[in-house]
Amino acid sequence: MSERPIRLLLADDQALVRGALAALLDLEVDLTVVAQVGRGDLVVDAARANAAQVALLDVEMPGMDGIAAAAALRAAYPSCRSLVVTTFGRPGYVRHALDAGASGFVVKDTPAEQLADAVRRVHAGLRVVDPDLAVESLAVGASPLTDRERDVxxxxxxxxxxxxxxxxxxxxxxxxxxxxxxxxxxTGGRTRAEAVRLAQENGWLLG
Incomplete structure:
Protein backbone atom coordinates (compact mmCIF):
# COMPACT_ATOMS: atom_id res chain seq x y z
CA MET A 1 0.00 0.00 0.00
CA SER A 2 1.42 3.45 -0.90
CA GLU A 3 1.90 6.10 1.79
CA ARG A 4 -0.23 8.60 -0.10
CA PRO A 5 -3.70 7.65 -1.39
CA ILE A 6 -3.98 6.85 -5.10
CA ARG A 7 -5.62 9.84 -6.78
CA LEU A 8 -8.68 8.87 -8.86
CA LEU A 9 -10.69 10.55 -11.58
CA LEU A 10 -14.21 9.28 -12.32
CA ALA A 11 -15.71 9.83 -15.77
CA ASP A 12 -19.35 8.81 -16.24
CA ASP A 13 -22.26 10.75 -17.71
CA GLN A 14 -24.62 9.48 -15.00
CA ALA A 15 -24.18 11.60 -11.88
CA LEU A 16 -25.75 8.98 -9.62
CA VAL A 17 -23.32 6.32 -10.82
CA ARG A 18 -20.37 8.66 -10.34
CA GLY A 19 -21.55 9.49 -6.85
CA ALA A 20 -22.01 5.86 -5.90
CA LEU A 21 -18.56 4.91 -7.22
CA ALA A 22 -16.97 7.85 -5.42
CA ALA A 23 -18.64 6.91 -2.14
CA LEU A 24 -17.48 3.30 -2.42
CA LEU A 25 -13.91 4.08 -3.42
CA ASP A 26 -13.47 6.84 -0.83
CA LEU A 27 -14.11 4.23 1.86
CA GLU A 28 -10.71 2.74 1.01
CA VAL A 29 -7.97 4.46 3.02
CA ASP A 30 -5.47 4.21 0.17
CA LEU A 31 -7.81 5.64 -2.53
CA THR A 32 -9.16 9.17 -2.94
CA VAL A 33 -11.43 10.59 -5.63
CA VAL A 34 -9.98 13.95 -6.69
CA ALA A 35 -12.13 14.72 -9.76
CA GLN A 36 -15.39 13.75 -11.45
CA VAL A 37 -16.50 14.55 -15.00
CA GLY A 38 -19.57 13.68 -17.06
CA ARG A 39 -18.00 13.92 -20.52
CA GLY A 40 -15.18 12.05 -22.18
CA ASP A 41 -13.66 15.17 -23.72
CA LEU A 42 -13.06 16.61 -20.24
CA VAL A 43 -10.99 13.66 -19.02
CA VAL A 44 -7.49 14.76 -20.03
CA ASP A 45 -7.79 18.30 -18.67
CA ALA A 46 -9.36 17.09 -15.41
CA ALA A 47 -6.70 14.41 -14.96
CA ARG A 48 -3.91 16.91 -15.51
CA ALA A 49 -5.46 19.64 -13.33
CA ASN A 50 -5.96 17.25 -10.41
CA ALA A 51 -2.83 15.13 -10.82
CA ALA A 52 -4.97 12.02 -11.16
CA GLN A 53 -3.12 8.71 -11.20
CA VAL A 54 -5.94 6.39 -12.31
CA ALA A 55 -8.98 7.37 -14.38
CA LEU A 56 -12.09 5.18 -14.21
CA LEU A 57 -13.86 5.61 -17.53
CA ASP A 58 -17.34 4.66 -18.69
CA VAL A 59 -17.58 3.59 -22.33
CA GLU A 60 -20.60 5.55 -23.53
CA MET A 61 -20.25 9.28 -22.74
CA PRO A 62 -20.99 12.50 -24.62
CA GLY A 63 -18.13 14.43 -26.15
CA MET A 64 -15.84 11.42 -26.44
CA ASP A 65 -16.38 7.76 -25.57
CA GLY A 66 -14.36 6.21 -22.77
CA ILE A 67 -12.13 4.20 -25.09
CA ALA A 68 -11.21 7.30 -27.09
CA ALA A 69 -10.61 9.06 -23.76
CA ALA A 70 -8.22 6.28 -22.75
CA ALA A 71 -6.28 6.83 -25.97
CA ALA A 72 -6.23 10.59 -25.38
CA LEU A 73 -4.93 10.07 -21.85
CA ARG A 74 -2.16 7.79 -23.06
CA ALA A 75 -1.10 10.39 -25.61
CA ALA A 76 -1.45 13.57 -23.57
CA TYR A 77 -1.06 12.55 -19.91
CA PRO A 78 0.45 9.06 -19.72
CA SER A 79 1.20 9.28 -15.98
CA CYS A 80 -2.53 8.71 -15.43
CA ARG A 81 -3.51 5.12 -16.18
CA SER A 82 -7.04 4.26 -17.25
CA LEU A 83 -9.47 1.58 -16.12
CA VAL A 84 -12.67 1.15 -18.14
CA VAL A 85 -15.60 0.50 -15.79
CA THR A 86 -18.81 0.01 -17.73
CA THR A 87 -22.27 -1.48 -17.83
CA PHE A 88 -21.60 -2.57 -21.40
CA GLY A 89 -19.61 -5.76 -21.00
CA ARG A 90 -19.25 -6.40 -24.72
CA PRO A 91 -16.27 -8.54 -25.67
CA GLY A 92 -15.29 -6.35 -28.61
CA TYR A 93 -14.96 -3.38 -26.26
CA VAL A 94 -12.21 -5.15 -24.32
CA ARG A 95 -9.96 -5.41 -27.35
CA HIS A 96 -10.68 -1.80 -28.36
CA ALA A 97 -9.96 -0.56 -24.83
CA LEU A 98 -6.66 -2.39 -24.46
CA ASP A 99 -5.57 -1.35 -27.96
CA ALA A 100 -6.37 2.25 -27.01
CA GLY A 101 -4.06 2.07 -24.02
CA ALA A 102 -6.42 1.25 -21.16
CA SER A 103 -4.81 -0.78 -18.39
CA GLY A 104 -7.97 -2.60 -17.43
CA PHE A 105 -11.60 -3.37 -18.20
CA VAL A 106 -14.22 -4.36 -15.61
CA VAL A 107 -18.00 -4.20 -15.40
CA LYS A 108 -19.91 -1.98 -12.99
CA ASP A 109 -21.39 -4.83 -11.00
CA THR A 110 -17.90 -5.87 -9.92
CA PRO A 111 -17.90 -6.13 -6.09
CA ALA A 112 -16.50 -3.01 -4.40
CA GLU A 113 -13.46 -4.76 -2.95
CA GLN A 114 -12.57 -6.22 -6.35
CA LEU A 115 -12.94 -2.83 -8.02
CA ALA A 116 -10.67 -1.24 -5.43
CA ASP A 117 -8.14 -4.01 -5.97
CA ALA A 118 -8.35 -3.48 -9.74
CA VAL A 119 -7.54 0.21 -9.21
CA ARG A 120 -4.50 -0.70 -7.09
CA ARG A 121 -3.24 -3.17 -9.67
CA VAL A 122 -3.67 -0.73 -12.55
CA HIS A 123 -1.83 1.92 -10.53
CA ALA A 124 0.98 -0.59 -9.97
CA GLY A 125 1.36 -1.00 -13.73
CA LEU A 126 -0.53 -4.27 -14.09
CA ARG A 127 -3.31 -5.10 -16.54
CA VAL A 128 -6.72 -6.09 -15.20
CA VAL A 129 -9.50 -7.59 -17.32
CA ASP A 130 -12.76 -9.12 -16.14
CA PRO A 131 -12.06 -12.86 -16.60
CA ASP A 132 -15.43 -13.69 -18.18
CA LEU A 133 -15.07 -10.87 -20.68
CA ALA A 134 -11.50 -11.89 -21.45
CA VAL A 135 -12.67 -15.39 -22.41
CA GLU A 136 -15.55 -13.96 -24.49
CA SER A 137 -13.21 -11.53 -26.21
CA LEU A 138 -10.90 -14.33 -27.26
CA ALA A 139 -13.85 -16.40 -28.49
CA VAL A 140 -15.40 -13.55 -30.49
CA GLY A 141 -12.14 -12.29 -31.91
CA ALA A 142 -11.47 -9.03 -33.69
CA SER A 143 -14.20 -7.26 -35.61
CA PRO A 144 -14.64 -8.69 -39.12
CA LEU A 145 -16.12 -5.39 -40.33
CA THR A 146 -14.20 -2.92 -42.45
CA ASP A 147 -14.28 0.72 -41.37
CA ARG A 148 -16.81 1.54 -44.09
CA GLU A 149 -19.06 -1.40 -43.17
CA ARG A 150 -18.97 -0.26 -39.55
CA ASP A 151 -19.82 3.32 -40.54
CA VAL A 152 -22.77 2.18 -42.63
CA THR A 187 -22.29 -10.69 -38.51
CA GLY A 188 -24.69 -13.49 -39.39
CA GLY A 189 -27.62 -11.09 -39.29
CA ARG A 190 -30.58 -11.98 -41.51
CA THR A 191 -31.75 -8.37 -41.63
CA ARG A 192 -30.12 -4.98 -41.42
CA ALA A 193 -31.51 -4.47 -37.91
CA GLU A 194 -30.22 -7.86 -36.78
CA ALA A 195 -26.78 -7.11 -38.20
CA VAL A 196 -26.71 -3.85 -36.23
CA ARG A 197 -27.80 -5.62 -33.04
CA LEU A 198 -25.21 -8.39 -33.37
CA ALA A 199 -22.44 -5.92 -34.14
CA GLN A 200 -23.42 -3.84 -31.10
CA GLU A 201 -23.52 -6.86 -28.81
CA ASN A 202 -20.02 -7.84 -29.89
CA GLY A 203 -18.68 -4.31 -29.49
CA TRP A 204 -17.83 -3.98 -33.16
CA LEU A 205 -19.45 -0.59 -33.74
CA LEU A 206 -17.11 1.41 -31.56
CA GLY A 207 -14.64 3.51 -33.49
Missing part, protein backbone atom coordinates in the same frame (compact mmCIF):
# COMPACT_ATOMS: atom_id res chain seq x y z
CA UNK A 153 -24.08 -0.02 -39.80
CA UNK A 154 -23.72 2.84 -37.32
CA UNK A 155 -25.91 5.05 -39.48
CA UNK A 156 -28.31 2.17 -40.19
CA UNK A 157 -28.73 1.71 -36.45
CA UNK A 158 -30.29 5.17 -36.23
CA UNK A 159 -32.97 4.21 -38.75
CA UNK A 160 -33.68 5.71 -42.12
CA UNK A 161 -33.68 4.44 -45.66
CA UNK A 162 -30.78 3.38 -47.85
CA UNK A 163 -31.02 6.85 -49.41
CA UNK A 164 -30.68 8.44 -45.95
CA UNK A 165 -27.63 6.31 -45.19
CA UNK A 166 -26.11 7.16 -48.57
CA UNK A 167 -26.50 10.90 -47.93
CA UNK A 168 -24.96 10.73 -44.46
CA UNK A 169 -22.01 8.56 -45.51
CA UNK A 170 -21.44 10.28 -48.88
CA UNK A 171 -21.79 6.98 -50.70
CA UNK A 172 -24.00 5.86 -53.55
CA UNK A 173 -27.11 3.85 -52.70
CA UNK A 174 -25.69 0.83 -54.51
CA UNK A 175 -22.50 0.99 -52.48
CA UNK A 176 -24.50 1.28 -49.26
CA UNK A 177 -26.49 -1.83 -50.22
CA UNK A 178 -23.24 -3.69 -50.91
CA UNK A 179 -21.78 -2.70 -47.54
CA UNK A 180 -24.99 -3.66 -45.73
CA UNK A 181 -25.03 -7.02 -47.49
CA UNK A 182 -21.39 -7.65 -46.58
CA UNK A 183 -21.99 -6.63 -42.96
CA UNK A 184 -25.00 -8.93 -42.71
CA UNK A 185 -22.90 -11.81 -44.00
CA UNK A 186 -20.08 -11.14 -41.57
Missing amino acids: LLVAGRGGTVADIARETFLSEGTVRNYLSAAMGK
Whole structure:
Protein backbone atom coordinates (compact mmCIF):
# COMPACT_ATOMS: atom_id res chain seq x y z
CA MET A 1 0.00 0.00 0.00
CA SER A 2 1.42 3.45 -0.90
CA GLU A 3 1.90 6.10 1.79
CA ARG A 4 -0.23 8.60 -0.10
CA PRO A 5 -3.70 7.65 -1.39
CA ILE A 6 -3.98 6.85 -5.10
CA ARG A 7 -5.62 9.84 -6.78
CA LEU A 8 -8.68 8.87 -8.86
CA LEU A 9 -10.69 10.55 -11.58
CA LEU A 10 -14.21 9.28 -12.32
CA ALA A 11 -15.71 9.83 -15.77
CA ASP A 12 -19.35 8.81 -16.24
CA ASP A 13 -22.26 10.75 -17.71
CA GLN A 14 -24.62 9.48 -15.00
CA ALA A 15 -24.18 11.60 -11.88
CA LEU A 16 -25.75 8.98 -9.62
CA VAL A 17 -23.32 6.32 -10.82
CA ARG A 18 -20.37 8.66 -10.34
CA GLY A 19 -21.55 9.49 -6.85
CA ALA A 20 -22.01 5.86 -5.90
CA LEU A 21 -18.56 4.91 -7.22
CA ALA A 22 -16.97 7.85 -5.42
CA ALA A 23 -18.64 6.91 -2.14
CA LEU A 24 -17.48 3.30 -2.42
CA LEU A 25 -13.91 4.08 -3.42
CA ASP A 26 -13.47 6.84 -0.83
CA LEU A 27 -14.11 4.23 1.86
CA GLU A 28 -10.71 2.74 1.01
CA VAL A 29 -7.97 4.46 3.02
CA ASP A 30 -5.47 4.21 0.17
CA LEU A 31 -7.81 5.64 -2.53
CA THR A 32 -9.16 9.17 -2.94
CA VAL A 33 -11.43 10.59 -5.63
CA VAL A 34 -9.98 13.95 -6.69
CA ALA A 35 -12.13 14.72 -9.76
CA GLN A 36 -15.39 13.75 -11.45
CA VAL A 37 -16.50 14.55 -15.00
CA GLY A 38 -19.57 13.68 -17.06
CA ARG A 39 -18.00 13.92 -20.52
CA GLY A 40 -15.18 12.05 -22.18
CA ASP A 41 -13.66 15.17 -23.72
CA LEU A 42 -13.06 16.61 -20.24
CA VAL A 43 -10.99 13.66 -19.02
CA VAL A 44 -7.49 14.76 -20.03
CA ASP A 45 -7.79 18.30 -18.67
CA ALA A 46 -9.36 17.09 -15.41
CA ALA A 47 -6.70 14.41 -14.96
CA ARG A 48 -3.91 16.91 -15.51
CA ALA A 49 -5.46 19.64 -13.33
CA ASN A 50 -5.96 17.25 -10.41
CA ALA A 51 -2.83 15.13 -10.82
CA ALA A 52 -4.97 12.02 -11.16
CA GLN A 53 -3.12 8.71 -11.20
CA VAL A 54 -5.94 6.39 -12.31
CA ALA A 55 -8.98 7.37 -14.38
CA LEU A 56 -12.09 5.18 -14.21
CA LEU A 57 -13.86 5.61 -17.53
CA ASP A 58 -17.34 4.66 -18.69
CA VAL A 59 -17.58 3.59 -22.33
CA GLU A 60 -20.60 5.55 -23.53
CA MET A 61 -20.25 9.28 -22.74
CA PRO A 62 -20.99 12.50 -24.62
CA GLY A 63 -18.13 14.43 -26.15
CA MET A 64 -15.84 11.42 -26.44
CA ASP A 65 -16.38 7.76 -25.57
CA GLY A 66 -14.36 6.21 -22.77
CA ILE A 67 -12.13 4.20 -25.09
CA ALA A 68 -11.21 7.30 -27.09
CA ALA A 69 -10.61 9.06 -23.76
CA ALA A 70 -8.22 6.28 -22.75
CA ALA A 71 -6.28 6.83 -25.97
CA ALA A 72 -6.23 10.59 -25.38
CA LEU A 73 -4.93 10.07 -21.85
CA ARG A 74 -2.16 7.79 -23.06
CA ALA A 75 -1.10 10.39 -25.61
CA ALA A 76 -1.45 13.57 -23.57
CA TYR A 77 -1.06 12.55 -19.91
CA PRO A 78 0.45 9.06 -19.72
CA SER A 79 1.20 9.28 -15.98
CA CYS A 80 -2.53 8.71 -15.43
CA ARG A 81 -3.51 5.12 -16.18
CA SER A 82 -7.04 4.26 -17.25
CA LEU A 83 -9.47 1.58 -16.12
CA VAL A 84 -12.67 1.15 -18.14
CA VAL A 85 -15.60 0.50 -15.79
CA THR A 86 -18.81 0.01 -17.73
CA THR A 87 -22.27 -1.48 -17.83
CA PHE A 88 -21.60 -2.57 -21.40
CA GLY A 89 -19.61 -5.76 -21.00
CA ARG A 90 -19.25 -6.40 -24.72
CA PRO A 91 -16.27 -8.54 -25.67
CA GLY A 92 -15.29 -6.35 -28.61
CA TYR A 93 -14.96 -3.38 -26.26
CA VAL A 94 -12.21 -5.15 -24.32
CA ARG A 95 -9.96 -5.41 -27.35
CA HIS A 96 -10.68 -1.80 -28.36
CA ALA A 97 -9.96 -0.56 -24.83
CA LEU A 98 -6.66 -2.39 -24.46
CA ASP A 99 -5.57 -1.35 -27.96
CA ALA A 100 -6.37 2.25 -27.01
CA GLY A 101 -4.06 2.07 -24.02
CA ALA A 102 -6.42 1.25 -21.16
CA SER A 103 -4.81 -0.78 -18.39
CA GLY A 104 -7.97 -2.60 -17.43
CA PHE A 105 -11.60 -3.37 -18.20
CA VAL A 106 -14.22 -4.36 -15.61
CA VAL A 107 -18.00 -4.20 -15.40
CA LYS A 108 -19.91 -1.98 -12.99
CA ASP A 109 -21.39 -4.83 -11.00
CA THR A 110 -17.90 -5.87 -9.92
CA PRO A 111 -17.90 -6.13 -6.09
CA ALA A 112 -16.50 -3.01 -4.40
CA GLU A 113 -13.46 -4.76 -2.95
CA GLN A 114 -12.57 -6.22 -6.35
CA LEU A 115 -12.94 -2.83 -8.02
CA ALA A 116 -10.67 -1.24 -5.43
CA ASP A 117 -8.14 -4.01 -5.97
CA ALA A 118 -8.35 -3.48 -9.74
CA VAL A 119 -7.54 0.21 -9.21
CA ARG A 120 -4.50 -0.70 -7.09
CA ARG A 121 -3.24 -3.17 -9.67
CA VAL A 122 -3.67 -0.73 -12.55
CA HIS A 123 -1.83 1.92 -10.53
CA ALA A 124 0.98 -0.59 -9.97
CA GLY A 125 1.36 -1.00 -13.73
CA LEU A 126 -0.53 -4.27 -14.09
CA ARG A 127 -3.31 -5.10 -16.54
CA VAL A 128 -6.72 -6.09 -15.20
CA VAL A 129 -9.50 -7.59 -17.32
CA ASP A 130 -12.76 -9.12 -16.14
CA PRO A 131 -12.06 -12.86 -16.60
CA ASP A 132 -15.43 -13.69 -18.18
CA LEU A 133 -15.07 -10.87 -20.68
CA ALA A 134 -11.50 -11.89 -21.45
CA VAL A 135 -12.67 -15.39 -22.41
CA GLU A 136 -15.55 -13.96 -24.49
CA SER A 137 -13.21 -11.53 -26.21
CA LEU A 138 -10.90 -14.33 -27.26
CA ALA A 139 -13.85 -16.40 -28.49
CA VAL A 140 -15.40 -13.55 -30.49
CA GLY A 141 -12.14 -12.29 -31.91
CA ALA A 142 -11.47 -9.03 -33.69
CA SER A 143 -14.20 -7.26 -35.61
CA PRO A 144 -14.64 -8.69 -39.12
CA LEU A 145 -16.12 -5.39 -40.33
CA THR A 146 -14.20 -2.92 -42.45
CA ASP A 147 -14.28 0.72 -41.37
CA ARG A 148 -16.81 1.54 -44.09
CA GLU A 149 -19.06 -1.40 -43.17
CA ARG A 150 -18.97 -0.26 -39.55
CA ASP A 151 -19.82 3.32 -40.54
CA VAL A 152 -22.77 2.18 -42.63
CA LEU A 153 -24.08 -0.02 -39.80
CA LEU A 154 -23.72 2.84 -37.32
CA VAL A 155 -25.91 5.05 -39.48
CA ALA A 156 -28.31 2.17 -40.19
CA GLY A 157 -28.73 1.71 -36.45
CA ARG A 158 -30.29 5.17 -36.23
CA GLY A 159 -32.97 4.21 -38.75
CA GLY A 160 -33.68 5.71 -42.12
CA THR A 161 -33.68 4.44 -45.66
CA VAL A 162 -30.78 3.38 -47.85
CA ALA A 163 -31.02 6.85 -49.41
CA ASP A 164 -30.68 8.44 -45.95
CA ILE A 165 -27.63 6.31 -45.19
CA ALA A 166 -26.11 7.16 -48.57
CA ARG A 167 -26.50 10.90 -47.93
CA GLU A 168 -24.96 10.73 -44.46
CA THR A 169 -22.01 8.56 -45.51
CA PHE A 170 -21.44 10.28 -48.88
CA LEU A 171 -21.79 6.98 -50.70
CA SER A 172 -24.00 5.86 -53.55
CA GLU A 173 -27.11 3.85 -52.70
CA GLY A 174 -25.69 0.83 -54.51
CA THR A 175 -22.50 0.99 -52.48
CA VAL A 176 -24.50 1.28 -49.26
CA ARG A 177 -26.49 -1.83 -50.22
CA ASN A 178 -23.24 -3.69 -50.91
CA TYR A 179 -21.78 -2.70 -47.54
CA LEU A 180 -24.99 -3.66 -45.73
CA SER A 181 -25.03 -7.02 -47.49
CA ALA A 182 -21.39 -7.65 -46.58
CA ALA A 183 -21.99 -6.63 -42.96
CA MET A 184 -25.00 -8.93 -42.71
CA GLY A 185 -22.90 -11.81 -44.00
CA LYS A 186 -20.08 -11.14 -41.57
CA THR A 187 -22.29 -10.69 -38.51
CA GLY A 188 -24.69 -13.49 -39.39
CA GLY A 189 -27.62 -11.09 -39.29
CA ARG A 190 -30.58 -11.98 -41.51
CA THR A 191 -31.75 -8.37 -41.63
CA ARG A 192 -30.12 -4.98 -41.42
CA ALA A 193 -31.51 -4.47 -37.91
CA GLU A 194 -30.22 -7.86 -36.78
CA ALA A 195 -26.78 -7.11 -38.20
CA VAL A 196 -26.71 -3.85 -36.23
CA ARG A 197 -27.80 -5.62 -33.04
CA LEU A 198 -25.21 -8.39 -33.37
CA ALA A 199 -22.44 -5.92 -34.14
CA GLN A 200 -23.42 -3.84 -31.10
CA GLU A 201 -23.52 -6.86 -28.81
CA ASN A 202 -20.02 -7.84 -29.89
CA GLY A 203 -18.68 -4.31 -29.49
CA TRP A 204 -17.83 -3.98 -33.16
CA LEU A 205 -19.45 -0.59 -33.74
CA LEU A 206 -17.11 1.41 -31.56
CA GLY A 207 -14.64 3.51 -33.49
